[in-house]
Structure formats: structure tokens, C-alpha cells
Amino acid sequence: EVQLLESGGGLVQPGGSLRLSCAASGFTFSDYTMNWVRQAPGKGLEWVSMIRGSGTNTHSVYYADSVRGRFTISRDNSKNTLFLQMHSLRVEDTAVYYCAKDLSAYARNFFDSWGQGTLVTVSS
Amino acid sequence: EVVLTQSPATLSLSPGERGTVSCRASQSVVNHLAWYQQKPGQAPRLLISDISNRATGIPARFSGSGSGTDFTLTISNLEPEDFAVYYCQQYGNWPLTFGGGTNVEIK
Numbered sequence: 001e002v003q004l005l006e007s008g009g010g011l012v013q014p015g016g017s018l019r020l021s022c023a024a025s026g027f028t029f030s031d032y033t034m035n036w037v038r039q040a041p042g043k044g045l046e047w048v049s050m051i052r053g054s055g056t057n058t059h060s061v062y063y064a065d066s067v068r069g070r071f072t073i074s075r076d077n078s079k080n081t082l083f084l085q086m087h088s089l090r091v092e093d094t095a096v097y098y099c100a101k102d103l104s105a106y107a108r109n110f111f112d113s114w115g116q117g118t119l120v121t122v123s124s
Numbered sequence: 125e126v127v128l129t130q131s132p133a134t135l136s137l138s139p140g141e142r143g144t145v146s147c148r149a150s151q152s153v154v155n156h157l158a159w160y161q162q163k164p165g166q167a168p169r170l171l172i173s174d175i176s177n178r179a180t181g182i183p184a185r186f187s188g189s190g191s192g193t194d195f196t197l198t199i200s201n202l203e204p205e206d207f208a209v210y211y212c213q214q215y216g217n218w219p220l221t222f223g224g225g226t227n228v229e230i231k
Contacts, residue, residue: 035220044211044222044223044224044225045160045162045168045211045213045222045225046222047213047219047220047221047222050220062218062219064219065125065219098167098168103170103173108173108215109156109215109220110158110170110173110213110215111160111168111170112170112179112180114167114168114169115167116167117167
């Protein structure tokens with residue numbers, strides 16, 4: 001059974017930093033593209049970032065314009081863990097952040113498994 | 125960026141009725157369109173991909189149709205557990221984008 005468990009959320013001041021983690025199990029983590037998707041309170045879903053299974057080659061990561069240059073996605077395939085390093089946080093980054101697994105090892109870019117989410121609150 | 129516009133924002137129906145949710149894309153996404161269901165306090169769940177392919181374990185009362193820029197999710201014979209928010213997502217262009225959601229509520 002696929003399991004994704006996010007951690008690292010919390011309250012941070014504007015301009016601050018936070019690092020989210022997602023521990024994966026139940027599948028061959030290194031084979032799959034992984035994503036972060038966020039949802040502001042009471043709002044819809046917003047895709048944030050994607051990293052292919054091969055690692056952090058510059059051709060293997062993608063970002064939404066709203067986070068590019070501030071957020072960095074990475075993974076440790078030896079520990080089956082996905083990360084999202086967030087810097088220069090803004091109030092509008094407040095959201096539940098979900099870790100989401102691609103359906104296929106061939107990067108279909110839609111998501112068949114999701115974690116339970118971790119809440120990031122940016123406020124002074 | 126491909127903008128996905130869902131309608132209606134809210135759909136009020138009774139159990140046993142048929143529900144139809146629309147998703148219109150600002151440009152063609154070919155067949156790269158998925159649907160998700162989200163219940164309060166839960167993560168989204170994949171229902172359909174490639175316009176009409178049901179995900180594993182999804183009941184046959186959920187169906188998808190459409191092409192190019194206009195897509196439809198149909199829920200025939202609504203069950204009590206189907207009342208939720210539904211989102212479309214396109215994966216034909218970067219960045220990946222979602223529709224604004226349709227709340228299917230009990231009438």
C-alpha cells in the first residue's frame with residue numbers, strides 16, 4: 001500500500017524559511033516523479049513543483065511561477081523522502097501542502113496517491 | 125498558462141440524481157485531463173485520467189467525456205458518499221493547472 005507522510009509544517013513569519021518532508025513507502029520511490037500541491041484555506045488546488053525520479057538535474061525539476069526562485073524541491077532516494085525547501089515565505093504561501101505521487105514511472109503528470117498534508121501558516 | 129474554468133461552482137442534487145460538472149480549458153489540452161474528488165479534511169482522490177479512464181477502484185457511476193477544450197464529469201445515480209468537491213486538472217501543458225472546483229452538495 002502506498003503511503004505518503006508529510007511533516008515540517010508550522011507557523012513562520014513573513015520572509016522566513018521552512019523545510020517540508022514527505023516520507024514515502026509501499027512503492028519503488030526512485031522510479032516515480034513526485035510533486036508538491038498546495039491548497040490555501042477554503043480555496044482550490046495549486047500545483048507547486050515536480051521532480052523526476054532521476055534526481056535534481058536542472059532538466060528534472062519544474063516550478064510554478066509563484067514559487068520559482070524561492071522554493072527548491074529535492075529528494076533522497078536512499079531514504080525514500082521528498083523535500084520542499086521554502087525561503088522568503090509570503091502570507092499568500094499559507095496553505096496545506098500535499099505530497100503527491102505520479103501515476104506512472106513514465107511521468108504522466110497526474111497524481112494517484114496523496115499524503116494527508118501539512119499546514120504552513122505564514123503570519124506575523 | 126492553461127486556465128481551467130469549472131461550472132457550476134455549486135451543484136445541489138438529491139441522492140439518486142445525475143450530476144454533471146463541466147471543465148473548459150483556455151486552450152487545447154488534447155486528452156490530458158484528469159478529475160479528482162475531495163471530501164472535507166481529506167486529500168484529493170484521483171477519479172479519472174485521460175478524459176475517461178477510471179482510476180483503480182472507482183465505481184462505474186463516474187464517467188468522463190469531452191475533447192480538446194471542453195470536458196464533462198458525470199456522476200450517475202448519486203450516492204451519499206459522492207457529495208464532495210470535484211476538481212479537473214490538465215497535464216498537457218506547463219504549468220500543471222487545476223480548475224476552481226465544483227461543490228456537489230445535498231439538496
